Amino acid sequence: MSVSSKRRVALITGASRGIGAAIAQRLASDGFHVVVHYAHGAAEARAVCTAIERAGGSAAPLQADLSLSDGPQNLADALREPHIDVLVNNAGIAPFESIEDMNEGSYDRLSNVNMRSVFFVTRYLLPRLRDGGRIVNLSSIVARTAFDGIPAYSATKGFVDVLTLQLAAALGPRGITVNAVAPGVIETRLTSGLLEGGGADAVQAMQALAGIGTPDRVAGVVSFLVGPDGGWTTGQVIDVSGGSKL
Numbered sequence: 001m002s003v004s005s006k007r008r009v010a011l012i013t014g015a016s017r018g019i020g021a022a023i024a025q026r027l028a029s030d031g032f033h034v035v036v037h038y039a040h041g042a043a044e045a046r047a048v049c050t051a052i053e054r055a056g057g058s059a060a061p062l063q064a065d066l067s068l069s070d071g072p073q074n075l076a077d078a079l080r081e082p083h084i085d086v087l088v089n090n091a092g093i094a095p096f097e098s099i100e101d102m103n104e105g106s107y108d109r110l111s112n113v114n115m116r117s118v119f120f121v122t123r124y125l126l127p128r129l130r131d132g133g134r135i136v137n138l139s140s141i142v143a144r145t146a147f148d149g150i151p152a153y154s155a156t157k158g159f160v161d162v163l164t165l166q167l168a169a170a171l172g173p174r175g176i177t178v179n180a181v182a183p184g185v186i187e188t189r190l191t192s193g194l195l196e197g198g199g200a201d202a203v204q205a206m207q208a209l210a211g212i213g214t215p216d217r218v219a220g221v222v223s224f225l226v227g228p229d230g231g232w233t234t235g236q237v238i239d240v241s242g243g244s245k246l
């Protein structure tokens with residue numbers, strides 16, 4: 001067997017920053033060659049790859065805009081690896097828009113990035129995902145508890161949870177596990193507005209544990225799910241929220 005065919009490969013969508021970047025760095029330190037997908041942040045994705053390589057790991061960037069209808073196919077076409085072992089569907093956007101504020105263009109973009117791409121990236125990469133491989137999808141606690149001002153975003157995470165359950169059953173015969181992680185509020189660009197002013201205090205007030213969640217908290221749980229100890233867990237949504245709204 002050649003060295004390259006033994007190399008374990010993880011593709012993380014939306015890995016140019018935030019939670020995806022932390023997952024890429026953690027899985028690289030776990031020994032995976034990581035494919036750092038991005039849409040607009042070419043320099044940020046390159047910086048993630050450089051940091052991984054400086055730490056002794058292996059990484060390559062991959063561009064595809066998943067808000068476009070051909071984004072998932074473009075991603076699959078651009079992926080040079082013939083096989084992958086892990087797919088993390090992390091890319092997501094979160095327009096803070098009430099039902100009264102949201103227009104159809106914003107809804108369609110949200111729907112493409114948060115739902116359509118999760119389905120079709122998985123669909124197009126399934127033939128290249130090795131038997132025994134792992135899929136992890138990014139959900140959110142907003143799929144189980146009501147938050148003001150983000151009804152459409154929250155519903156996209158309900159889609160992720162249901163797809164996770166259905167695919168876990170469908171892919172079990174191939175030994176592939178499919179799980180979701182459901183963060184609470186994690187400090188990233190996506191939540192920067194929310195955490196301003198008294199926002200951080202309000203977030204801590206809803207948590208059992210003190211502090212604000214960081215991307216590496218989520219990355220640690222993903223590392224477990226795709227690692228040797230996670231192989232008997234499938235179809236689950238794992239809360240990573242410091243016990244928010246228990």
Ligand SMILES: NC(=O)c1ccc[n+]([C@@H]2O[C@H](COP(=O)([O-])OP(=O)(O)OC[C@H]3O[C@@H](n4cnc5c(N)ncnc54)[C@H](OP(=O)(O)O)[C@@H]3O)[C@@H](O)[C@H]2O)c1
Binds near residue numbers: 066068094113187191
């Ligand atoms: N932060 C939280 O509190 C929180 C809580 C629960 C769940 N989540 C979920 O965790 C995931 C990551 O969130 P985050 O907080 O890390 O967000 P973030 O810091 O805003 O990063 C989002 C990532 O998604 C990529 N992305 C955005 N638009 C894209 C598009 N059109 N096509 C392809 N990729 C695109 C971005 O890449 P470019 O910059 O290159 O476009 C970036 O790498 C999301 O699914 C989010 O819903 C986050």
